[in-house]
Amino acid sequence: xxxxxxxxxxxxxWHAANGGRMAPFDGWQMPEQYAGGPRExxxxxxxxxxxFDTCHLGRLLxxxxxxxxxxxxxxxxxxxxxxxxxxxxxxLLREDAGVLDDIFVYRLDPGWLLVVxxxxxxxxxxxxxxxxxxxxxxxxxxxxxxxMIALQGPAARGILARLAxxxxxxxxxxxxxxxxxxxxxxxxxxxxxxxxxxxxxxPVVDCTGLWEALLAAGAPDGAAxxxxxxxxxxxxxxxxxxxxxxxxxxxxxxxxxxAGAAVRMPGHDFIGKSALASIAATGPARR
Numbered sequence: 001x002x003x004x005x006x007x008x009x010x011x012x013x014w015h016a017a018n019g020g021r022m023a024p025f026d027g028w029q030m031p032e033q034y035a036g037g038p039r040e041x042x043x044x045x046x047x048x049x050x051x052f053d054t055c056h057l058g059r060l061l062x063x064x065x066x067x068x069x070x071x072x073x074x075x076x077x078x079x080x081x082x083x084x085x086x087x088x089x090x091x092l093l094r095e096d097a098g099v100l101d102d103i104f105v106y107r108l109d110p111g112w113l114l115v116v117x118x119x120x121x122x123x124x125x126x127x128x129x130x131x132x133x134x135x136x137x138x139x140x141x142x143x144x145x146x147x148m149i150a151l152q153g154p155a156a157r158g159i160l161a162r163l164a165x166x167x168x169x170x171x172x173x174x175x176x177x178x179x180x181x182x183x184x185x186x187x188x189x190x191x192x193x194x195x196x197x198x199x200x201x202x203p204v205v206d207c208t209g210l211w212e213a214l215l216a217a218g219a220p221d222g223a224a225x226x227x228x229x230x231x232x233x234x235x236x237x238x239x240x241x242x243x244x245x246x247x248x249x250x251x252x253x254x255x256x257x258x259a260g261a262a263v264r265m266p267g268h269d270f271i272g273k274s275a276l277a278s279i280a281a282t283g284p285a286r287r
Contacts, residue, residue: 009055010207026119028056033227041230049153050226058121059142063111066136078267084109093272097252106175117243147207152197155221162217181213194238255284
């Protein structure tokens with residue numbers, strides 16, 4: 001894909017002006033690294049905190065009277081076990097249990113937020129929209145109207161607390177609506193680095209201001225902007241899969257070793273469940 005065809009996140013101008021080395025990633029031009037390099041950024045997240053532009057990820061809002069039943073069918077986690085303000089890792093599967101995407105499901109009040117991989121955003125949206133036809137379910141793509149920033153590392157909570165409207169930051173795998181640096185944000189205590197941290201979703205017009213406020217608040221702790229090369233090494237070190245590498249439609253959750261993390265078999269009948277049960281009974285195709 002030519003550089004002119006690559007999409008830009010709301011933070012693209014900031015990256016270009018502040019030493020970000022830009023590279024193609026899933027159809028987007030993203031910062032691969034900054035001046036310190038991926039190794040330094042990796043260590044910074046493990047020991048202090050790093051800030052990642054994750055605006056390229058898809059954000060789909062699912063609501064309506066039939067939303068809960070719809071999601072019970074469409075993805076692998078039993079969402080009846082998720083009360084308001086809770087979140088969990090899950091997957092969209094084919095009927096043969098091949099992984100269409102790995103996602104995060106957030107229970108809002110009202111509605112459900114699905115965060116999906118950038119490379120699969122359009123196909124996931126089409127897949128869900130076709131399945132929702134005729135149901136009391138509404139699916140809205142919020143990706144272009146919002147930005148998403150990940151603050152990750154052991155210092156993340158202290159940094160965010162300096163900017164929060166109150167001390168009520170969400171606990172692990174929880175989500176809250178809070179004012180951060182004066183900006184209304186959906187604050188998710190999730191991430192993909194193996195470190196504690198937060199993912200913040202805000203209106204696109206507030207994205208750069210919040211990014212700069214987080215960097216300023218984190219400066220005493222050594223927090224800095226990090227690129228996707230460090231994010232990839234961090235997730236690999238933590239044994240977290242990346243779609244298109246360890247996961248794709250030819251891999252099932254059992255063979256990937258992720259059935260316990262992303263699948264809850266009791267309580268709901270989801271697409272691919274029967275095939276997945278057979279794979280679990282006979283043993284995975286890959287080890």
